[in-house]
Amino acid sequence: MFHLRIIITALRGLRQNLLRSLLATIGVVIGVGAVVAAVSVLEGAQRDILTRFESLGADQVMVFNGSERRQHRVQQVQSLLPDDAREIEHENNDLVKATAAQYQGGGQIKYFERNAVAPVLGTTEAYADINSYQVVEGRFITRQDVAGSSMVCVLGHKVAGELFGELPAVDKTVKINGKSFSVVGVMEERGTLGFTEVDNQVVIPLTTAMGRMFGQRYLTMLVVQCVDPRKLPSCIERVKKTLRASHRIRAGDEDDFTVFTQEQMKQQFGQIAQIFAIVLYSIAGISIVVGAIGIMNIMLVSVTERTREIGVRIAVGARRFDILKQFLTEAGIISLLGGSLGVVCGWAMANFLSEFTQVLQTHTPRSIIYIALFMAGVVGIISGIYPAIRAARLDPVQALRYE
Amino acid sequence: MGDSVVHALDGVDLEIRQGDFVSITGASGSGKSTLMHLMGCLDRPTSGTLELGGELVSGLNDRQLAEVRNQKIGFVFQTFNLINRTSAMDNVLVPLMYTRKSFSREPARKALEKVGLLKRARHRPSEMSGGECQRVAIARAIVNSPSLLLADEPTGNLDSRTSEQIMQVFHQLRAEGITIVLVTHETDIAVQADRMIHMRDGKIVEDIRVDDGHREEILSQAHDTHRQRIRQPLSGGPDRPPLTIARKTGTTS
Numbered sequence: 175m176f177h178l179r180i181i182i183t184a185l186r187g188l189r190q191n192l193l194r195s196l197l198a199t200i201g202v203v204i205g206v207g208a209v210v211a212a213v214s215v216l217e218g219a220q221r222d223i224l225t226r227f228e229s230l231g232a233d234q235v236m237v238f239n240g241s242e243r244r245q246h247r248v249q250q251v252q253s254l255l256p257d258d259a260r261e262i263e264h265e266n267n268d269l270v271k272a273t274a275a276q277y278q279g280g281g282q283i284k285y286f287e288r289n290a291v292a293p294v295l296g297t298t299e300a301y302a303d304i305n306s307y308q309v310v311e312g313r314f315i316t317r318q319d320v321a322g323s324s325m326v327c328v329l330g331h332k333v334a335g336e337l338f339g340e341l342p343a344v345d346k347t348v349k350i351n352g353k354s355f356s357v358v359g360v361m362e363e364r365g366t367l368g369f370t371e372v373d374n375q376v377v378i379p380l381t382t383a384m385g386r387m388f389g390q391r392y393l394t395m396l397v398v399q400c401v402d403p404r405k406l407p408s409c410i411e412r413v414k415k416t417l418r419a420s421h422r423i424r425a426g427d428e429d430d431f432t433v434f435t436q437e438q439m440k441q442q443f444g445q446i447a448q449i450f451a452i453v454l455y456s457i458a459g460i461s462i463v464v465g466a467i468g469i470m471n472i473m474l475v476s477v478t479e480r481t482r483e484i485g486v487r488i489a490v491g492a493r494r495f496d497i498l499k500q501f502l503t504e505a506g507i508i509s510l511l512g513g514s515l516g517v518v519c520g521w522a523m524a525n526f527l528s529e530f531t532q533v534l535q536t537h538t539p540r541s542i543i544y545i546a547l548f549m550a551g552v553v554g555i556i557s558g559i560y561p562a563i564r565a566a567r568l569d570p571v572q573a574l575r576y577e
Numbered sequence: 578m579g580d581s582v583v584h585a586l587d588g589v590d591l592e593i594r595q596g597d598f599v600s601i602t603g604a605s606g607s608g609k610s611t612l613m614h615l616m617g618c619l620d621r622p623t624s625g626t627l628e629l630g631g632e633l634v635s636g637l638n639d640r641q642l643a644e645v646r647n648q649k650i651g652f653v654f655q656t657f658n659l660i661n662r663t664s665a666m667d668n669v670l671v672p673l674m675y676t677r678k679s680f681s682r683e684p685a686r687k688a689l690e691k692v693g694l695l696k697r698a699r700h701r702p703s704e705m706s707g708g709e710c711q712r713v714a715i716a717r718a719i720v721n722s723p724s725l726l727l728a729d730e731p732t733g734n735l736d737s738r739t740s741e742q743i744m745q746v747f748h749q750l751r752a753e754g755i756t757i758v759l760v761t762h763e764t765d766i767a768v769q770a771d772r773m774i775h776m777r778d779g780k781i782v783e784d785i786r787v788d789d790g791h792r793e794e795i796l797s798q799a800h801d802t803h804r805q806r807i808r809q810p811l812s813g814g815p816d817r818p819p820l821t822i823a824r825k826t827g828t829t830s
Contacts, residue, residue, distance in 0.1 A: 179674055183663075190662040486658045489619060490672040490717065491647020493640055570619045574654065 184504040187476070188511075195508060198472035201465025202512030202553060203519060206546045208461055210520025210538060212454035215527060218536035220447050227443070230368045230436045233271075233403040234304065235410055237396040237417070240430040252392040253421055253430040256380060259298070259396050261420050266412045271399045272300040277383045278394045283329075283376055284349040285337040292333050294350060294376050296383020304399045305367055312344035312359030315379050319358075323381040327355040331363040332373040350376065353387065406435060462549065465512065466557040473505050473561035484565050485573030498566040505558020506551060513550025517543050585611040586622075587779040593758065593772075595630075595724065598751045600759045600767040603776035609760050610729065612776070616758060617650050617727045618642045630724060647675050651718030651755075655730035657710040659702040665689065665713045666698040672721050688716035692746055708739035715746055719755070726750060728759045732766055744769055764799035768792050 188195040230236070237258075240251050259275040277296040282289055301307070302314045309328065319326050327350065334343045343357045355378065364372050384390050400409040410433055417431055477484070484497055524536040586608045593599055603609045614620040615627055618634055627635040634645055646652075659668045669685040689695045692712035702710050711731060718726055728747070732740035744766065751757055761767050768787060773795075775783035787795065 179670075179680065183674075186662055482658055483660050486652075486654075486660070487671065487675075488643070489617065489646060489652045491643050491675040491721075493643040493675070496675055571614050574619075574658065 180500055180503050181507065183500065184507050187480075187504060188507065191476075194472060194475075195511075198469050198508050199465075199512030199515060201461065201468035202509055202550055203465075203516040205458060205462030205465045205553075206513045206516025206550055207519035207523060209455070209458040209549075210517050210542055210546055211523040211527070212458060212520075213451075213542045214520065214524030214536040214538040215534060216447065216451055216454060217539055217542075218524070218528065218534065220443075221537055222535045223443055224440060226366060226368055227436050227440050229366065230439075231305065231399075232436055233400045233406065234436065235398040235400060235406065235413055236434045237398065237413065238432045238434065239392065239395075240428075240432050251430045254393040254396055255391070256384065256393060258393075258417060258420055262396075262398055262413055262416050265416050266409070269401055269405055269409045269412055271401045272304055273399070274298050274301040274304050274397045275380055275393050276301070276395050276397065277380060277388065277390060279383060279388045279390075281351045281376065281387075283333060283337065285346065288337050290333050290336040290374075292330070292374050292376050293370065294378060294383065294387070295370075296378050296380040296387070298380050300399070301377065301397075302361075304397055307364060307367065307372065308362045309359040310362045311342065312357070314359055315377060320379040320381050322379075323385055324379055325353065325355045325382060325386070326358045326379065328359040328361060328377040329357060330361050330373045330375040330377075332371075333376055334360040350378070351387065406437075410435065462553055465509075466553045468557075469505055469508055469512075469554065470557040470561060472508070473501060473558055474564070476504070477501065477561045477565040480565075481568060481573045481576040484568050485570045485576065488568070488570040489574065494566040497568075498562045501562035501565045502555060502558045505562065506554035509550045509554025509557070510547065513547045513553075516550070517546050520546075584779050586615070589625075589779070589781055591774070591781065591784075593756060595756055596751070596754050597772060598747070598757045598759070598770045599772045599774060600761055600770035601774045601776060602761060602764070602767050607776040608779040609776050611779075613727055613729055613758065613760055616725070617652060618645050643675070644677075647672055648721055649723050649725060651715075651721070651723040651726045653711070653714050653718050653726065653728040653731045655733040657702070657707075657714045657734075659710055659713060659717075661702050664699050664701055665694060665705070665716075668702070668713055669716045669720050671717060676721060684720050684722075685716070688720040689713070691719065691749075692716045706739070707735050708742055711735065711739075711743050712746060715743070715750075719750065724756060726755050726757045728757065730761055731759065732761065732763065740766065765796060768795050768799075 237254065239253055241248050254275075256275050259273040263270050263273045274297050279294045279296070280291070281294040282291050295301075297315075298320050299315055299317050302309070310331075311334075312328070314328055315324075315326060318324070327348065329337070329343055329348075337343065337348065338346070343360050346357050347354050348357055349355070361372065361377075366372065378387065384393075398409070398413055400406050414429065414433060418429065421430055423430065487497060487500075488494075521538050524538055528534045528536040589608075589612060591612075601609045601612065611620070615622055616629075618627075618629070618637075622635055625635070626633060629645065629649060632645075634642065637645065659665075660671070666682070666685060666689065669688055670682065673680060673684060686695065686698075689698055692715050694709060694712050694716065697705060697709060697713075702713065705713070711734075715726075715731075726747075731747075732743055735743065740763075747757055747759065748769070757770075759766070759770060767773055770787065772786050773783070774781055785791075
């Protein structure tokens with residue numbers, strides 16, 4: 175009852191100066207709102223990216239073309255050849271289950287007057303199995319297609335829909351960048367695989383892509399599937415060894431390729447996310463400090479304004495501790511109200527952002543709400559303590575005379 | 578400034594008996610407010626002692642003094658000193674907030690009833706007249722049933738009719754046995770007490786018991802002095818006759 179009365183008294187005091195109280199909370203609202211919004215965006219992005227990494231599969235080793243430093247500049251090196259994939263599979267058949275060499279290009283796909291612009295992926299027959307990516311109609315490209323550079327293609331779910339609607343696509347002929355391809359299959363709806371929106375992708379045999387279509391020598395990337403995710407480290411070593419040998423890299427020289435696993439990507443992303451988090455938290459921290467100063471200012475004004483009231487309270491038997499408690503409670507309430515308002519604003523802001531941009535996914539973890547409110551409470555106590563001490567130290571005789 | 582010592586009170590030896598109604602008069606700076614603050618345990622004497630109901634209060638610590646103020650003393654001020662943003666009832670409840678007993682509204686209701694304002698309990702000070710405000714302040718002062726009521730110019734901001742109503746409340750409280758000490762500038766207020774103390778320069782220069790016969794005499798004497806002062810504004814040196822209580826001179830204490 176006693177504490178309840180203090181809270182009621184504090185709330186009345188705040189209501190009396192509603193505008194001022196609201197202005198006092200704004201700093202905390204913005205600070206806490208910024209923290210909540212920032213964390214929501216960061217957390218959402220992190221989840222989004224992590225699920226993309228997860229979709230890559232824990233048993234995969236991804237090999238990219240490397241980079242090298244030349245006169246202080248980092249340059250991309252083209253080094254991966256289709257033969258590297260065969261070599262890796264052939265030499266390490268105890269560890270490597272399958273490989274999928276990939277070349278990524280782009281193209282315009284036409285079926286009579288309908289057309290779609292889509293990434294064109296040249297790969298081998300293992301691609302579907304490695305990613306457990308299924309056809310819903312027809313078949314995937316085969317070893318024979320790759321060996322014979324056949325003019326066949328498999329459409330992603332969305333591309334098929336755009337070109338054929340509900341009609342069957344298999345056995346139809348489409349034109350990719352002006353060249354005729356026979357549709358042999360349509361893939362299931364999958365969304366994204368890693369960072370590729372596979373639903374909007376057209377798959378053709380690797381040899382067709384590199385030879386007839388784009389005339390390229392080097393691969394974009396190479397995916398190696400290990401027989402067992404637990405044997406991934408030794409698999410990586412063997413892949414590196416094979417590639418170094420076939421690329422004739424001398425001992426001591428750097429690799430001309432880069433090897434990644436899902437785990438490494440996650441870690442690297444985690445580091446980047448951490449840097450972002452530090453920057454965001456610092457900005458949010460500054461606004462919270464500003465908010466704390468705002469509250470302290472208002473509390474000091476309030477103490478001065480209510481000097482007589484404090485004198486009366488002491489005269490009727492309030493101990494100094496009671497006065498301290500009252501003003502601390504007020505500062506705490508301002509701050510917690512600001513904090514709650516900030517949580518709501520931050521959450522709304524995050525939702526608005528994800529709604530507005532369509533690509534940004536946000537997620538507000540429950541823990542950040544508690545942390546934000548706790549922080550607001552601490553801010554309230556820190557910013558309230560000095561004004562409260564001043565109030566408690568007032569000389570009642572002087573305070574009662576105060577005009 | 579710092580090297581001159583000012584004795585706000587000097588050699589004051591005063592004993593007030595339980596149930597007494599005492600008025601203190603004196604010009605500004607005569608020390609009556611200081612005496613009042615000492616009696617109210619708001620201030621500590623730099624030297625000397627103060628006993629309240631046989632207890633030596635000048636030796637108590639802050640915490641104990643707060644409890645004495647809360648339990649044994651009630652304050653009434655010239656400017657009422659109510660908290661404007663809350664109702665009459667909430668104002669009367671303030672001392673109860675600092676009482677270490679279970680909280681109840683009952684004493685506040687009774688106190689408001691005693692001053693005749695129970696019907697106005699929900700009104701705010703800004704919605705009440707000066708007289709009503711002062712009665713709320715008195716209710717606040719008596720809510721914890723103190724043994725001593727200290728009133729500092731309680732009628733200073735009120736017209737004579739309202740002042741009379743307030744004095745009625747004091748008489749009623751006195752009849753209930755509360756000791757009342759009232760600081761005032763007004764002779765017609767001061768003479769209503771049973772004992773009149775006049776102070777000058779930190780000393781008690783006059784301390785008389787008043788009975789009913791006496792009262793008229795003092796009043797007419799005061800009025801004569803008042804008239805005289807109007808005729809000769811600059812008179813009133815150290816050889817003034819006893820009990821020259823000037824009405825409304827100087828600022829309030």
